[in-house]
Amino acid sequence: METVLNVAVAGLLLGGIFALISVGLSLQYGVARVLNVAHGEFIMIGAFVTWVLYTEFGINPLLCMVIVGPAIFVIGFILYRTMFNYIRIKAPSPDAFEGNSILAAFGLLFVIQYIALTLWGSNIHGYTYLAFPIHLGTVTIAANRLVTLGFAVGISFVFYIFLARTRLGKAIRSAAQDPATASLMGVNIKRVLAICFGLGALMAGIAGVLLSMTYPVNANMGLHYTIIAIIVVVLGGMGSIVGSFIGGFILGIVGSIVSYFDPGLALVAYYAIFILLLLVRPKGIMGK
Amino acid sequence: MDITTFTSNKKFWIWGISLLAVLAALATLPQWLGSYYVILLKDILMLVLITVSWVIFSGPTGYMSLASAAFFGVGVYTSALLLPMTGAVLPLLLVIVIAGLVSFILGLLAGALTLRLKGIYFAVFTFGLVLLIQRFLLWFEMNITHTRGRFVLLVEDNTIFYVMLAIFVATLLTAYFIRRSKFGLALQSIGLNEEAAAHSGVNVTRVKVITFAISAVFMGAAGAIYATKLTYIDPYIAFNPLFSFLPVLMAIFGGLGSFYGPIIGAALFSYLQEFLKTEFPFQYMIIFGLLLMAVIVFMPRGLVGLVQRLLASLKEGPEEKSTPGWAIIFCLFGILGGLVGWFIFRERRGARVLLKAGGVVTLIGGAAYLLMFLLTLLGGLGGGYF
Amino acid sequence: MQILEGEKVTKYFGGLAAVSNVDFHVDKGEVFGLIGPNGAGKTTLFNLISGAFVPKSGEIKFKGKKISGLKPHRICRMGMARTFQDVKIFGNMPAVDNVLLGSLFGTPTGMSSAAAAKEATELLDFVGLSVPRETPAGGLTLVDQKRVGVARALATKADMLLLDETMAGLTPTETAEAMELVTRIRDRGVTVFMIEHVMKAIMGVCDRIMVLHHGEKIADGTPKEIANSKKVIEVYLGE
Structure with missing residues (x-):
């Protein structure tokens, strides 16, 4: 019983992270139509910057979110507004744009990853912050993991409200439905798409900040999280924010169950789920 | 059949x-x-x-x-x-x-x-x-x-x-x-x-x-x-996974429209890759990534498409907004020229100086190419191509 | 003799019946018309017959054999070819290759390349393509694209042709030519089943007509009967 509870809690904690990294990718693909395979690299940047700021300057990791988030948003915004937008305009069809943009994103992945490798080497780094245990009945959780889960859920929720309620959020959703009509209705499509991409990057950056509190930081860590985010996004239904959120928790729980038996098989299990899902229900949980 | x-x-x-x-x-x-x-x-x-x-x-x-x-x-x-x-x-x-x-x-x-x-x-x-x-x-x-x-x-x-x-x-x-x-x-x-x-x-x-x-x-x-x-x-x-991307990239680099496009593209590109690997072992993947982006952005129809465009513009005069086009071609020739020079020098004389000169030409070509890429990206902010 | 028959054919899209309990039959050698307002389920019925969709219930028989549930290429090789409302031409291929594909792959027995090439050329003449055969199909005018589409379907040596709005968007002269083409196709011994919005055309060439409305069959009969049917007039002029 205790093991089951421990595994479930670990799954929830892992799921929170997965949900957070996937929501960003979901937005980028769902609206901006870029399957950003460099998503994990933004996570890596977030994690590394936090590590540097905390260990070198003693800046509180939670405060880092305020620094890292906007900075990465600007990078994402500029990237879309220049490169991806250029590819979008030149592409003969939306399909061609998706294909070309995924390749350009791979280029981005290599550039960011290897710049990071040049700067910080391939060593694994980490720091301790809020690492004291909290006892909840029979389960013991490290405080930083609980904080991470709290922020992950909170940020996803704020984000959902932003999309559902605000003017910009509505513009984003209309752009996701039908970019051509949205631009006829006075939505500045170039700006909205760039904002979406920037927001996706921002979520990745913040996820990186949170991750660095509990997981090791390494210049090669990005692809791992990208793959998980892609799996979750497919699991939840491409472009469905709620689906990605739920999918993140499902994958987290699956991961923690498999890890209980053999940690080496967790990734294999993710891929297996992913491939099965693509075959059985390519539209995902919440897909239309 | x-x-x-x-x-x-x-x-x-x-x-x-x-x-x-x-x-x-x-x-x-x-x-x-x-x-x-x-x-x-x-x-x-x-x-x-x-x-x-x-x-x-x-x-x-x-x-x-x-x-x-x-x-x-x-x-x-x-x-x-x-x-x-x-x-x-x-x-x-x-x-x-x-x-x-x-x-x-x-x-x-x-x-x-x-x-x-x-x-x-x-x-x-x-x-x-x-x-x-x-x-x-x-x-x-x-x-x-x-x-x-x-x-x-x-x-x-x-x-x-x-x-x-x-x-x-x-x-x-x-x-x-x-x-x-x-x-x-x-x-x-x-x-x-x-x-x-x-x-x-x-x-x-x-x-x-x-x-x-x-x-x-x-x-x-x-x-x-x-x-x-x-x-x-x-x-x-x-x-x-690099072996999954290389063929895609090389085929697009050469141009998917024709039979010989991917062959030429792959041959040139793999040679370039070998060159980068030996000359810049540490920055190789960064250059590779930048090249990947540059190819997708500027040459979605590959070398063959580029040559066709060049021939067409020679015949019918420059097309509108052709600035990046000729600039890329120019820079590309810089790279290719440099490579060929580098290869010949290394092959025939083996003289270190000439070899270095070839490498420098290649570098300048490559740098010019990347510079164009960045400039166009920045220029995009001003609204030039958007 | 009936070449195609459908019994209680039904197809749902997300809970809505796009085609509901439709019975129909097409006799060998006739020109059979299908009309109805937008969204009546006409193209859906074509998709069910040609194998793009599988009916939820009901059965479709072609030459006495059940075809519902078969893959499109099987149905095509049994002798049923179709055209599309949005033409769906292979834009980057020369016009003649579009047709060649039909004779190389769509015929019941297969064909040698030489015979197929000859056939393709003849068919493009038959449908009256007005430009060189090697022109990329994507660059053709709408009417020529439709002609290539018809030739591609005929190239499969089909006994039955499903024509989906072949005359939509054509000028009056082109429509007249298309009507004449339909009769010539019938004279080759090919049964024609056509969806059409141009009333004059459909009344002029069809032997019998069926009317769909909201997925249900509301009438069938000779053009004269249809033109005088109170129900049909109501549907077209509004309640």
């Missing part, structure tokens, strides 16, 4: 004879070139053949397969199992054939599973396949066989070269005849409109699966012979 109507034209014979001449020249190369060039040439042949076999399926159908690394890796592992360091289980050539067959079967399976997926889903699935096999193998090797990597039998460089050349020829011939046959017409129709193809009597499922598997054969065979050069392999080396 009925190819009689296509073999009767003049162009076929011209191309055929010139190809034969090139092949004959290639076959005698090891006689008068140093082993460095034999190894280099073998790598180039391999990347070209992987690109061409990728194009067999993905070119006409437009399905972007990222499974190449899986087929390649399966070949590598076949070789590792049947040609261990301790002594060959089977003769080399037989192992190559078996590796091709194993890849073929994997291609059939993967193709049959992925039929229903389109567009981005297909790309993501095929990439997932690479990682799934890699991770599973890693787990299997560590926990079941308790080895991390394996040692492969050493084979002489010239032998590797000739085997690679043979696979290369087989790939080119297959690609050419598929393209020219009625099978190729069916593939093309699937890419243009799958629904209409099905209603015109094309068994789209079968055509797709078989072609996918055929394209896997050569990647597997290439992987098998490549393994003998590596001597040590593990799942990370065998299933390196």
Whole structure:
């Protein structure tokens, strides 16, 4: 019983992270139509910057979110507004744009990853912050993991409200439905798409900040999280924010169950789920 | 396959004879070139053949397969199992054939599973396949066989070269005849409109699966012979995702519209890659990433498309907004010129100074190219092209 | 003799019946018309017959054999070819290759390349393509694209042709030519089943007509009967 509870809690904690990294990718693909395979690299940047700021300057990791988030948003915004937008305009069809943009994103992945490798080497780094245990009945959780889960859920929720309620959020959703009509209705499509991409990057950056509190930081860590985010996004239904959120928790729980038996098989299990899902229900949980 | 109507034209014979001449020249190369060039040439042949076999399926159908690394890796592992360091289980050539067959079967399976997926889903699935096999193998090797990597039998460089050349020829011939046959017409129709193809009597499922598997054969065979050069392999080396991206990139770099586009693109690109790898081992992947982005942004129709555009603009005067176009061509010629210069100097005189000069020209060309890229990106903020 | 028959053919899209309990039959050698307002389920019915969709219930028989559930290429090789409302031409291929594809893959027995090439050329003349055969199909005018579409379907040596709005968007002269083409196709011994919005055309060439409305069959009969049917007039002029 205790093991089951421990595994479930670990799954929830892992799921929170997965949900957070996937929501960003979901937005980028769902609206901006870029399957950003460099998503994990933004996570890596977030994690590394936090590590540097905390260990070198003693800046509180939670405060880092305020620094890292906007900075990465600007990078994402500029990237879309220049490169991806250029590819979008030149592409003969939306399909061609998706294909070309995924390749350009791979280029981005290599550039960011290897710049990071040049700067910080391939060593694994980490720091301790809020690492004291909290006892909840029979389960013991490290405080930083609980904080991470709290922020992950909170940020996803704020984000959902932003999309559902605000003017910009509505513009984003209309752009996701039908970019051509949205631009006829006075939505500045170039700006909205760039904002979406920037927001996706921002979520990745913040996820990186949170991750660095509990997981090791390494210049090669990005692809791992990208793959998980892609799996979750497919699991939840491409472009469905709620689906990605739920999918993140499902994958987290699956991961923690498999890890209980053999940690080496967790990734294999993710891929297996992913491939099965693509075959059985390519539209995902919440897909239309 | 009925190819009689296509073999009767003049162009076929011209191309055929010139190809034969090139092949004959290639076959005698090891006689008068140093082993460095034999190894280099073998790598180039391999990347070209992987690109061409990728194009067999993905070119006409437009399905972007990222499974190449899986087929390649399966070949590598076949070789590792049947040609261990301790002594060959089977003769080399037989192992190559078996590796091709194993890849073929994997291609059939993967193709049959992925039929229903389109567009981005297909790309993501095929990439997932690479990682799934890699991770599973890693787990299997560590926990079941308790080895991390394996040692492969050493084979002489010239032998590797000739085997690679043979696979290369087989790939080119297959690609050419598929393209020219009625099978190729069916593939093309699937890419243009799958629904209409099905209603015109094309068994789209079968055509797709078989072609996918055929394209896997050569990647597997290439992987098998490549393994003998590596001597040590593990799942990370065998299933390196880079082998999934390289063919796509090289094919796009050359231009997917024509048969020879990907061949030229892959040959140039793989040479460039080798050059970058030796000259800038640490920044190599950064440059590679920038190149990937630059190619996608500026040359979505590849070198062939670029040359066509250049010819068209010479004929009809410059087109509107042609600034990036000619600038790229200019810079590209800078790179190519530099490369050629570098190659010739290194080859003929071997003088360090000249070699450096060639390298510098290449660097300037490359830097100019990247600068243009950045400038256009920045210029985009001002609204010039948007 | 009936060449095509459908019994209680039904297809749902997300809970809505796009085609509901439709019975129909087409006699060998006739020109059979299908009309109805937008969204009546006409193209859906074509998709069910040609194998693009599988009916939820009901059965479709072609030449006495059940075809519902078969793959499109099988149905095509049994002798049923179709055109599309949005043409779906292979834009990057020369016009003649579009047709060649039909004779190379769509015929019941297969064909040698030489015979297929000859056939394709003849068919492009038959449908009256007005430009060189090697022109890329994507660059053709709408009417020529439609002609290539018809030739591609005929190239499969079909006994029955499903024509989906072949005349939509054509000028009056082109429509007249298309009507004449339909009669010539019928004279080759090919049964024609056509969806059409141009009333004059459909009344002029069809032997019998069926009317669909909201997925249900509301009338069938000779053009004269249809033109005088109160129900049909109500549907077209509004309640």
